[in-house]
Amino acid sequence: MTLEELKAQVDQGQSLMIDIRLGKAFTEAHIQGALSAPFSQRGWGRAVAGWLKREAPGQAVVLFGDNAVLVNSAKGALEAEGISVAGTWDAGLGPWMAAGWPLVRVENITADALKASLSEWTVLDVREPYELRSGMIPGAKAIPMGELTARVNELDPSKRYAVVCASGSRSQSVAAWLAEQGYQVANLVGGMSLWIGAGHPVERA
Amino acid sequence: MIWQPIQDAELGCLSYIVGDPTTGEAIVVDPLGAVGAETYILAAQDLGVNLVKVIETHVHADHASSARTLSQLLGVPHALSHRAPASFAFEPLTDGDEWQMGQVHIRVWETPGHTPDSISILVADVRRSREPWLVLTGDSLFVGDVGRPDLADPNPEAIHEASVNQYHSVRRLMSLPDFTEVWPAHYGSSPCGGLFMDKKPNSTIGFERRFNPFVNMEDVETFVTQQQRLLKPPPAEAAELRRKNLGL
Numbered sequence: 345m346t347l348e349e350l351k352a353q354v355d356q357g358q359s360l361m362i363d364i365r366l367g368k369a370f371t372e373a374h375i376q377g378a379l380s381a382p383f384s385q386r387g388w389g390r391a392v393a394g395w396l397k398r399e400a401p402g403q404a405v406v407l408f409g410d411n412a413v414l415v416n417s418a419k420g421a422l423e424a425e426g427i428s429v430a431g432t433w434d435a436g437l438g439p440w441m442a443a444g445w446p447l448v449r450v451e452n453i454t455a456d457a458l459k460a461s462l463s464e465w466t467v468l469d470v471r472e473p474y475e476l477r478s479g480m481i482p483g484a485k486a487i488p489m490g491e492l493t494a495r496v497n498e499l500d501p502s503k504r505y506a507v508v509c510a511s512g513s514r515s516q517s518v519a520a521w522l523a524e525q526g527y528q529v530a531n532l533v534g535g536m537s538l539w540i541g542a543g544h545p546v547e548r549a
Numbered sequence: 550m551i552w553q554p555i556q557d558a559e560l561g562c563l564s565y566i567v568g569d570p571t572t573g574e575a576i577v578v579d580p581l582g583a584v585g586a587e588t589y590i591l592a593a594q595d596l597g598v599n600l601v602k603v604i605e606t607h608v609h610a611d612h613a614s615s616a617r618t619l620s621q622l623l624g625v626p627h628a629l630s631h632r633a634p635a636s637f638a639f640e641p642l643t644d645g646d647e648w649q650m651g652q653v654h655i656r657v658w659e660t661p662g663h664t665p666d667s668i669s670i671l672v673a674d675v676r677r678s679r680e681p682w683l684v685l686t687g688d689s690l691f692v693g694d695v696g697r698p699d700l701a702d703p704n705p706e707a708i709h710e711a712s713v714n715q716y717h718s719v720r721r722l723m724s725l726p727d728f729t730e731v732w733p734a735h736y737g738s739s740p741c742g743g744l745f746m747d748k749k750p751n752s753t754i755g756f757e758r759r760f761n762p763f764v765n766m767e768d769v770e771t772f773v774t775q776q777q778r779l780l781k782p783p784p785a786e787a788a789e790l791r792r793k794n795l796g797l
Contacts, residue, residue: 366573366594366597366598366599367597368573368599369599382594382597383594384594384595385591385594385595386595411590411622411623412622413586413587413590413591413622414590414591414594417591511570511571512571533571533572533651534571534572534651537571537676538571538651538652541676
């Protein structure tokens with residue numbers, strides 16, 4: 345599809361956009377409203393098709409990616425499960441950004457950069473309680489990932505949140521979701537693994 | 550560290566995806582034409598990594614490479630030894646070049662012999678140790694054997710010089726600690742090695758130090774003589790394959 349067709353799909357909001365890029369790329373920047381489902385050769389088609397049939401039956405589907413090989417494989421995988429794909433985009437975010445259109449963004453912050461600017465951030469630790477025994481970043485607020493949708497009103501929209509987990513994987517999903525809700529967020533790359541690995545301070549309960 | 554060998558058993562060729570889980574970056578080493586560029590793109594996505602560079606340990610003379618196609622499909626650099634006589638633009642690698650992807654540290658050694666443009670790639674996972682965990686030896690050191698000296702230039706003087714270089718490159722690789730894993734570009738009956746090449750794809754520096762006959766030849770003349778005595782017939786179309794892989 346052309347850039348104009350992509351924009352029209354987004355503006356009309358009639359089709360469901362599935363972003364097949366890896367979670368890290370999605371978290372860094374994606375088009376508002378897109379769903380993240382990183383393509384994989386193992387089971388992706390069945391899982392996504394099952395979800396679509398259950399949650400969005402009959403809705404038109406647009407696939408968004410940055411590589412033709414992956415987008416074509418994803419299209420084939422959905423079609424094999426009986427889902428028709430209304431349009432595909434394989435040129436990534438470059439043309440969209442060049443046009444100056446808005447994106448949902450999350451800054452990826454390194455352990456060293458977070459340490460240097462810690463006073464500017466509220467650290468949000470989304471690990472499970474048992475994981476916190478290995479230590480937390482001083483002053484961090486702990487809300488396990490699974491409780492966040494229920495407790496999101498504990499967050500202050502005027503603050504900047506650095507989201508942290510063990511390795512940077514869960515925090516990536518949480519940060520993307522919080523950004524969709526309008527919060528200012530960054531994701532700590534490598535999570536506590538790289539924070540502790542870099543020798544930065546932790547406090548233990 | 551993310552570590553995925555991808556092989557072509559028929560030709561006895563090995564290629565590798567080496568990546569870092571924290572940054573989601575990875576390199577591809579020696580991608581194979583027989584496997585196809587698309588397979589590497591799909592494999593990297595399954596592993597959850599972005600391919601940021603395509604590296605070849607040398608310009609191959611026994612099989613078609615998919616490195617150029619892959620680097621074009623991904624829009625990432627294609628890196629080769631600065632000594633590779635390729636016709637296309639590439640990122641030149643020089644002895645001692647090093648860089649880091651998150652926890653994974655990469656260092657380049659020039660190990661000429663099999664071809665003048667042969668390199669080895671030392672890989673460390675700094676979360677475990679600053680010392681290399683493994684070395685991708687290309688065709689410089691095989692399991693039980695070493696790379697043949699006659700494929701880049703078949704004239705007798707060039708073969709002799711290549712064999713002398715191979716002797717010194719092997720000795721340099723043997724300066725690594727015994728525990729360093731050895732992952733070459735070939736195994737089995739690949740025509741790039743000699744009669745002793747093992748069907749097992751990997752080994753360690755320590756095991757090769759002890760049991761590889763070419764490592765145990767103490768003087769260079771014995772090495773050169775033995776290497777030429779034990780040559781297999783060259784692979785069919787070797788010159789043509791290397792010419793194509795050079796983009797000529």
